[in-house]
Amino acid sequence: MKITLITQYLEGHGGTERVISHLVNEDLENNYQVLIPESGNPEWLQWITRDSGYELKICHSKNRQIQRDFVTTNLLASNPDIVLGLEGKACELAYELKQKYSLTYKIVSWGHTSISESNIFARRELAFSEYHLAISTGIQKQLLALGVPAHKIFLIYNPIRTVNKKTIQTPAAQKPFHAVFIGRILLDDQKNVRMLLETMAHLDIPWKLDIFGKGQDLPAAKALAKQLQIAPHINWRGWVPNPWDFITEADCLLLCSKYEGFPMVIIEAASYGLPIISTDCPTGPADIINKDNGILTPMNDQQAFGTACKQLYYLRGRYAHSTVKKTVLKFDISRYIKRIQHIYTFIAADNQRAHDVPLSSL
Secondary structure, three states, rough: OEEEEEEEOOOOOOOOHHHHHHHHOOOOOOOEEEEEOOOOOHHHHHOOOOOOOEEEEEOOOOOOOHHHHHHHHHHHOOOOEEEEEEEEEHHHHHHHHHHHOOOOHHHOOOOOOOOOOOOOOHHHOOOOOOOOEEHHHHHHHHHHHHOOOOEEEEEEOEEOOOOOOOOEEEOOOOOOOOOOEEEEOOOOOOHHHHHHHHHOOOOOOEEEEEEEEEOOOOOHHHHHHOOOHHHHHEEEEOOOOOOOHHEOOOOOOEEEOOOOOOHHHHHHHOOOOOOOEOOOOOOOOHOOOOOOOEEEOOOOOHHHHHHHHHHHOOOOOOOOOHHHHHHOHHHHHHHHHHHHHHHHHHHOOOOOOOOOOOHHHH
16 A cells, blocks of 8 residues: 655654654555655654665755645655645645545544644644544544544554663662653743753752753753753753663653643653653643653643652652553554554545554454
8 A cells, every 4th residue: 555644844853753764664564655845854764764665755945835846746646545644734735636636545634743732733624634543532532622523533642662672770769860851942832841940940859850852942941041050950962863872770751741742752761661750731641651650740830740750759669660661562563553554454445334443452
């Protein structure tokens, strides 16, 4: 089967890029065309290791019409069975081309962030897709609330590889609380790094923080750390292809996001046996975090977030590494590929029978 995947803007080093890489690398039964109308630094291309059966094309122009023409030319040349659109305008363009040229492909939306808190998909744009992939129960509920019929939605969480992972050890009792943040450096937007820094500034325990990532607010974040007089406690590690290679011990991963889709960094942390403290933001964290692998705190509640940090510090060893790892086995790539192949087959046949097969059955 031929699948064309049309992305939204990709910064070049995030969770969506890693999911696309997993899909292309592991689904060897299908051929992929990945079209990137707009991109930052394509650092993530090194994650794709498949030898054949795919093509990846990037439009380097910032002109919207050129980007549109880029998608049009390549989509018509491929004439796929299924088009996966990661944003509404991609699905709308695919629909226009399908109508104009009497094409037969099925259009599927595959949003990677909360619909309510972002502009990736507007209500009007959802109508251009015949089916929808929901990467979290939160997004599934948002689609239902926007009027999408339940039988048009497939719940499919994003995948990771859970086997052959090292274990990130807990620091010794006498060491400072050691936290890790991995993600884009956005002070007041999605990643809410301001809350992270202000919370750490009020901790009354010894601590240190490793921050992996880059983003438009990196200089401002460093300036805020100096203003809060916590700069000596922070190690700014920058972006690296696999930050887990550089982490041997830590108490937890921290996530203060205002919204997500299905945060890959959380399941990656758990796959290394590392507990998580996260805000209970829309959408995703509540699908992953439970009593066996971490703590969810209310949105924008610095006091609760700080209390959770101290709880992990004073109760080191509360979370067994082996137990934390087991909590994300259901997201393993092998199960994911079986499910996505089942979904493709269903959509291509346009079968209307009930189709939401539980992950546990695959």
